[in-house]
Amino acid sequence: MRYAQYVSVAASAACLCMLAQDLVLRRSADQVRVSAPRLNFLTGKPLERMRNGASVTYDMQLIVFADNRVSILRRGFERFVVSYDLWEEKFSVTRMRSSGSSAAHLAAEAAENWCLDNLNIPIAGLPLDKPVYLRLEVRAQEPKDRRAADDEGGISLARLIDIFSKAGNPGSGSQWRAEAGPLLLQNGKP
Amino acid sequence: MRVLLCALLVSTPIWADEAAAENVNSKYTIEAIEVVPSSAAKKVGSQLQSELDTLIGTKFDQDVVDKVSRRLANQLNRKVEHRIEKGVKPEHVKLVFDAPRVFEADADVNKLAYHSKHGITAGVRSDFNAGGLSFAVGMQTDSDQLLERYAGYSLGVSRRIAERVRLGLDYESFHQQWNATTLNALAARPDLPGIYRERYHMAPSISIALLESLTFSAGVDIQHFQTQFPAARYEAANAVTTTLRYRRRWASDASRQEVDAGYCLRAATRSFGSDYVYNRHAMTAEYMAEVRNNIVSASFHLGTIAGEAPLYERFTLGDSRTLRGWSKFDVAPVGGSRVAHASIEYTFHWLGAFYDTGSVWERGEKSDVKHSVGVSVGGREGLFLALAFPLRAGSVQPLFILGMNF
Numbered sequence: 001m002r003y004a005q006y007v008s009v010a011a012s013a014a015c016l017c018m019l020a021q022d023l024v025l026r027r028s029a030d031q032v033r034v035s036a037p038r039l040n041f042l043t044g045k046p047l048e049r050m051r052n053g054a055s056v057t058y059d060m061q062l063i064v065f066a067d068n069r070v071s072i073l074r075r076g077f078e079r080f081v082v083s084y085d086l087w088e089e090k091f092s093v094t095r096m097r098s099s100g101s102s103a104a105h106l107a108a109e110a111a112e113n114w115c116l117d118n119l120n121i122p123i124a125g126l127p128l129d130k131p132v133y134l135r136l137e138v139r140a141q142e143p144k145d146r147r148a149a150d151d152e153g154g155i156s157l158a159r160l161i162d163i164f165s166k167a168g169n170p171g172s173g174s175q176w177r178a179e180a181g182p183l184l185l186q187n188g189k190p
Numbered sequence: 191m192r193v194l195l196c197a198l199l200v201s202t203p204i205w206a207d208e209a210a211a212e213n214v215n216s217k218y219t220i221e222a223i224e225v226v227p228s229s230a231a232k233k234v235g236s237q238l239q240s241e242l243d244t245l246i247g248t249k250f251d252q253d254v255v256d257k258v259s260r261r262l263a264n265q266l267n268r269k270v271e272h273r274i275e276k277g278v279k280p281e282h283v284k285l286v287f288d289a290p291r292v293f294e295a296d297a298d299v300n301k302l303a304y305h306s307k308h309g310i311t312a313g314v315r316s317d318f319n320a321g322g323l324s325f326a327v328g329m330q331t332d333s334d335q336l337l338e339r340y341a342g343y344s345l346g347v348s349r350r351i352a353e354r355v356r357l358g359l360d361y362e363s364f365h366q367q368w369n370a371t372t373l374n375a376l377a378a379r380p381d382l383p384g385i386y387r388e389r390y391h392m393a394p395s396i397s398i399a400l401l402e403s404l405t406f407s408a409g410v411d412i413q414h415f416q417t418q419f420p421a422a423r424y425e426a427a428n429a430v431t432t433t434l435r436y437r438r439r440w441a442s443d444a445s446r447q448e449v450d451a452g453y454c455l456r457a458a459t460r461s462f463g464s465d466y467v468y469n470r471h472a473m474t475a476e477y478m479a480e481v482r483n484n485i486v487s488a489s490f491h492l493g494t495i496a497g498e499a500p501l502y503e504r505f506t507l508g509d510s511r512t513l514r515g516w517s518k519f520d521v522a523p524v525g526g527s528r529v530a531h532a533s534i535e536y537t538f539h540w541l542g543a544f545y546d547t548g549s550v551w552e553r554g555e556k557s558d559v560k561h562s563v564g565v566s567v568g569g570r571e572g573l574f575l576a577l578a579f580p581l582r583a584g585s586v587q588p589l590f591i592l593g594m595n596f
Contacts, residue, residue: 052272053274053275055212
């Protein structure tokens with residue numbers, strides 16, 4: 001009976017996952033990450049600023065929820081600085097928080113994918129066989145936010161949590177959100 | 191203890207000022223800097239302008255440019271955004287500070303001079319942007335520039351249609367007053383056109399920035415004026431205009447140099463419905479070098495008119511900028527069809543000395559070269575006061591000039 005229940009939950013989760021394809025779960029041995037085929041954040045005013053020669057800071061948050069998005073199981077933050085090479089007409093991305101790794105000569109979609117590839121959550125301790133929900137939040141910093149950060153001598157994890165705690169407006173042109181679930185982490189593919 | 195550690199971890203900066211450092215364009219060299227619109231560029235103070243100039247030749251640094259942008263915004267009292275564009279040379283960029291004026295009606299004095307023989311010249315002008323267009327509205331009374339004193343208003347609208355191309359349309363309406371010396375001299379010169387009491391001017395034009403320092407402008411100059419003698423009637427002087435202007439600045443920590451040179455041709459033909467047929471050529475060149483509060487500047491002006499041109503086109507010397515110390519009504523009361531003028535000036539801090547020389551004459555006549563010297567107080571920017579002496583035999587009466595450099 002218990003086995004049948006698990007199969008039923010897994011099947012329904014897979015169906016819902018197929019319907020809500022904003023995020024695609026990807027999993028390695030020890031990390032959870034996502035891809036978002038329909039989410040483009042190198043657009044709008046941030047893109048205009050990049051084409052004007054400025055670098056734009058993107059803060060990203062990936063959250064794993066349980067209990068129908070009520071309780072947060074884990075979340076991961078990352079910051080990326082993206083700039084647009086005026087002469088090569090390609091994007092350059094630097095991961096700021098963890099390793100400081102970077103990539104250059106990227107088309108817009110490749111730059112977005114590179115950011116998502118580098119936004120990971122450790123899988124240890126997360127339930128692999130229970131339905132969970134995923135949410136990806138992306139916020140492009142306004143120039144004034146960067147100036148404020150400069151004045152403070154940098155940005156702290158507390159500041160980053162504060163950024164994502166503020167009510168967002170995904171339609172504002174500088175904030176984006178994508179969700180998926182319920183799904184099983186064990187079904188994630190590399 | 192654990193709580194304290196957590197608090198430290200949460201509040202400690204985990205990355206520093208990163209966005210500026212991670213800009214891929216920081217490998218490119220700034221080859222030129224522009225502040226737009228031109229009305230904002232004129233308001234940039236000399237110290238900040240020097241700082242802008244020193245950025246030329248350096249690598250693009252977003253943090254530095256951000257700070258300069260904020261200083262510009264404070265000085266101009268308006269929002270300033272900056273962008274970089276591909277430069278003319280590979281791996282170079284042009285830095286543009288954009289300070290669009292929101293719709294507001296504050297006016298700037300763009301002309302101010304007092305000449306002890308010619309009286310006051312003054313003008314105000316307001317620039318504003320609306321609907322993607324740049325507008326300019328001005329009023330002026332000018333006794334300095336031409337044979338006539340003209341007073342009236344001007345309207346202008348322009349729009350940048352491509353990165354290096356701007357379309358413009360200017361309209362002016364003036365009433366004239368004439369000096370008695372000019373009227374008496376004209377009575378003895380029946381070969382010259384007569385005076386007019388009002389003049390209307392319309393000038394559509396296109397300006398193309400051929401290079402960073404070189405601008406080409408072309409347009410049509412439509413002038414209608416109401417003559418007074420022998421009968422009141424309207425005449426037209428419609429000309430094709432072509433202007434080539436070269437302007438460049440060099441700067442280092444201790445010195446600054448500027449070159450500003452231009453050539454202008456106005457060709458009026460009957461095919462444009464003009465009552466006057468003439469070609470007017472004018473060339474100007476100015477060089478300035480500044481080294482530690484020592485400023486040396488030299489300027490040259492040459493001009494020639496072929497054909498019969500209205501009085502406003504004729505060349506004059508002897509005003510607040512040329513042959514200082516002379517009155518234009520003593521030099522050439524009806525102007526001339528040829529002009530040559532040179533000036534050299536030295537300024538230390540706010541005290542300056544100058545020497546002007548030049549001549550206005552008619553074709554076929556011998557030129558009578560005149561000279562003047564003087565001292566000035568006030569420097570090259572802002573208000574200045576000059577006492578100028580004509581160099582001539584007999585009694586020398588100095589002229590007093592008060593003006594403003596813009």
